[in-house]
Amino acid sequence: xxxxxxxxxxxxxxxxxxxxxxxxxxxxxxxxxxxxxxxxxxxxxxxxxxxxxxxxxxxxxxxxxxxxxxxxxxxxxxxxxxxxxxxxxxxxxxxxxxxxxxxxxxxxxxxxxxxxxxxxxxxxxxxxxxxxxxxxxxxxxxxxxxxxxxxxxxxxxxxxxxxxxxxxxxxxxxxxxxxxxxxxxxxxxxxxxxxxxxxxxxxxxxxxxxxxxxxxxxxxxxxxxxxxxxxxxxxxxxxxxxxxxxxxxxxxxxxxxxxxxxxxxxxxxxxxxxxxxxxxxxxxxxxxxxxxxxxxxxxxxxxxxxxxxxxxxxxxxxxxxxxxxxxxxxxxxxxxxxxxxxxxxxxxxxxxxxxxxxx
Amino acid sequence: xxxxxxxxxxxxxxxxxxxxxxxxxxxxxxxxxxxxxxxxxxxxxxxxxxxxxxxxxxxxxxxxxxxxxxxxxxxxxxxxxxxxxxxxxxxxxxxxxxxxxxxxxxxxxxxxxxxxxxxxxxxxxxxxxxxxxxxxxxxxxxxxxxxxxxxxxxxxxxxxxxxxxxxxxxxxxxxxxxxxxxxxxxxxxxxxxxxxxxxxxxxxxxxxxxxxxxxxxxxxxxxxxxxxxxxxxxxxxxxxxxxxxxxxxxxxxxxxx
Numbered sequence: 310x311x312x313x314x315x316x317x318x319x320x321x322x323x324x325x326x327x328x329x330x331x332x333x334x335x336x337x338x339x340x341x342x343x344x345x346x347x348x349x350x351x352x353x354x355x356x357x358x359x360x361x362x363x364x365x366x367x368x369x370x371x372x373x374x375x376x377x378x379x380x381x382x383x384x385x386x387x388x389x390x391x392x393x394x395x396x397x398x399x400x401x402x403x404x405x406x407x408x409x410x411x412x413x414x415x416x417x418x419x420x421x422x423x424x425x426x427x428x429x430x431x432x433x434x435x436x437x438x439x440x441x442x443x444x445x446x447x448x449x450x451x452x453x454x455x456x457x458x459x460x461x462x463x464x465x466x467x468x469x470x471x472x473x474x475x476x477x478x479x480x481x482x483x484x485x486x487x488x489x490x491x492x493x494x495x496x497x498x499x500x501x502x503x504x505x506x507x508x509x510x511x512x513x514x515x516x517x518x519x520x521x522x523x524x525x526x527x528x529x530x531x532x533x534x535x536x537x538x539x540x541x542x543x544x545x546x547x548x549x550x551x552x553x554x555x556x557x558x559x560x561x562x563x564x565x566x567x568x569x570x571x572x573x574x575x576x577x578x579x580x581x582x583x584x585x586x587x588x589x590x591x592x593x594x595x596x597x598x599x600x601x602x603x604x605x606x607x608x609x610x611x612x613x614x615x616x617x618x619x620x621x622x623x624x625x626x627x628x629x630x631x632x633x634x635x636x637x638x639x640x641x642x643x644x645x646x647x648x649x650x651x652x653x654x655x656x657x658x659x660x661x662x663x664x665x666x667x668x
Numbered sequence: 669x670x671x672x673x674x675x676x677x678x679x680x681x682x683x684x685x686x687x688x689x690x691x692x693x694x695x696x697x698x699x700x701x702x703x704x705x706x707x708x709x710x711x712x713x714x715x716x717x718x719x720x721x722x723x724x725x726x727x728x729x730x731x732x733x734x735x736x737x738x739x740x741x742x743x744x745x746x747x748x749x750x751x752x753x754x755x756x757x758x759x760x761x762x763x764x765x766x767x768x769x770x771x772x773x774x775x776x777x778x779x780x781x782x783x784x785x786x787x788x789x790x791x792x793x794x795x796x797x798x799x800x801x802x803x804x805x806x807x808x809x810x811x812x813x814x815x816x817x818x819x820x821x822x823x824x825x826x827x828x829x830x831x832x833x834x835x836x837x838x839x840x841x842x843x844x845x846x847x848x849x850x851x852x853x854x855x856x857x858x859x860x861x862x863x864x865x866x867x868x869x870x871x872x873x874x875x876x877x878x879x880x881x882x883x884x885x886x887x888x889x890x891x892x893x894x895x896x897x898x899x900x901x902x903x904x905x906x907x908x909x910x911x912x913x914x915x916x917x918x919x920x921x922x923x924x925x
Binding site: 525532540660 | 745749764777779789790
């Protein structure tokens with residue numbers, strides 16, 4: 310108790326401060342909660358505005374289209390989410406998608422086996438992820454930006470090389486079903502159905518990723534590595550393996566997205582994934598995951614991907630020039646990142662309030 | 669030197685140099701169970717190097733470190749933790765994005781089934797949360813909300829989480845590096861209470877602090893380091909204050925220990 314030196318006046322002053330701070334405390338708590346729901350609100354607002362502005366927006370057919378169009382970005386965003394959670398970035402997923410699609414289409418053309426083609430596409434994606442992870446972690450590079458940028462270039466080149474600069478026509482029927490099929494037993498779309506099979510795939514993958522992030526020790530380690538890499542090392546978390554694992558998953562999911570893309574076009578095109586990495590990254594950020602790592606959920610990634618898809622669809626329906634879609638996406642990204650910054654500020658306000666109120 | 673038999677930790681003739689700089693120059697030190705040893709000294713005196721050697725982050729060039737008589741000189745950080753040495757670093761090493769329970773069990777999550785590789789096991793969230801609550805209760809650490817991320821806690825609460833984590837898993841020795849440096853009066857008081865409770869539980873504590881008030885409040889013994897050597901040892905009391913400060917700044921020759 311030698312700590313109790315002549316700082317006496319601090320004690321009598323405390324009660325009024327504490328009273329004021331509890332109101333501020335509540336306000337901040339609410340602001341932080343609202344911030345977490347922000348992206349979902351943006352999505353609901355978009356949907357509300359578009360359903361008023363356009364007659365067809367909420368039709369089964371159009372909703373089905375939006376879901377189908379968002380599927381590829383959803384799958385890529387789920388992989389990107391894990392990477393971003395570890396403070397990383399995977400710029401190569403678009404090129405990986407192209408390469409996987411080309412490999413899958415070539416195997417289908419030459420071997421005629423659906424199983425082999427699917428395995429080949431998924432394996433190609435995973436292999437790219439392994440290479441990304443090994444170069445980043447074992448090469449002790451300061452940031453994954455460079456190795457995955459290099460991979461973007463290399464994988465695009467390899468895809469073009471393998472495909473001789475041409476689209477390879479044809480895809481296994483099962484892949485076509487996954488890419489373009491509709492489920493007829495969900496009511497609303499008549500005999501053909503409106504609910505895309507691709508969305509079922511997205512839901513399945515989203516559940517798996519949720520299991521990893523919320524249920525498994527591996528998922529906890531992903532958050533820990535993103536939250537404080539140095540502390541993760543000191544607490545004995547296998548940081549190198551965790552980092553590598555997220556790039557492998559991101560690659561594997563790029564392979565899965567390649568199957569969806571192949572199915573949509575009944576072909577493997579060496580440019581089919583071009584720029585898809587930007588949508589994937591944008592989706593994660595727009596959805597509310599923190600670019601600084603350690604914060605974000607599957608719901609964030611999916612919400613972000615849907616915001617992008619709904620925005621594009623809406624602008625299309627309203628007959629607005631496609632160029633505006635990109636500008637709008639850019640604006641939403643800035644808003645999302647700014648929200649993340651504001652959240653950080655609010656948190657530090659919250660902390661000092663906690664200290665003042667002495668709880 | 670103190671009798672080796674009762675000491676939990678024994679450091680003998682520890683030497684460590686970084687290129688031309690001699691960080692530790694034959695340091696010997698004992699800490700008993702239930703004893704709080706204050707490690708004092710100016711910046712660069714070698715305190716940090718010494719505790720990093722004990723916690724397995726650095727390896728000594730020569731000398732030995734014994735924990736309960738067992739040679740742990742070559743142990744790495746993981747092994748040292750597994751053997752019951754916990755270190756609370758100045759930066760706390762907390763995961764701001766995680767809740768207290770997740771911070772407690774980081775790297776040693778309770779999960780099963782055990783035949784799966786560690787990373788693929790399912791976390792036992794409920795058990796971890798319950799254990800965390802029990803422990804915080806036992807240590808009388810009051811956190812407003814165990815469901816809140818650590819990022820939302822005040823400096824004192826964060827410090828309490830870090831110290832409590834060390835307490836939870838240390839069976840033998842807790843090393844605290846400047847645990848009150850960033851804290852206000854009341855928050856410092858709470859951390860010092862935790863240190864006393866550790867002592868009551870029979871854990872050995874090494875406390876590094878620049879605050880003589882805090883050292884006098886909790887430490888049983890103070891060892892002063894200067895230029896990689898121990899230059900003085902005494903019971904930290906108000907009467908000895910001047911002597912300790914003199915050892916720290918090197919004003920008197922001091923008596924070698």
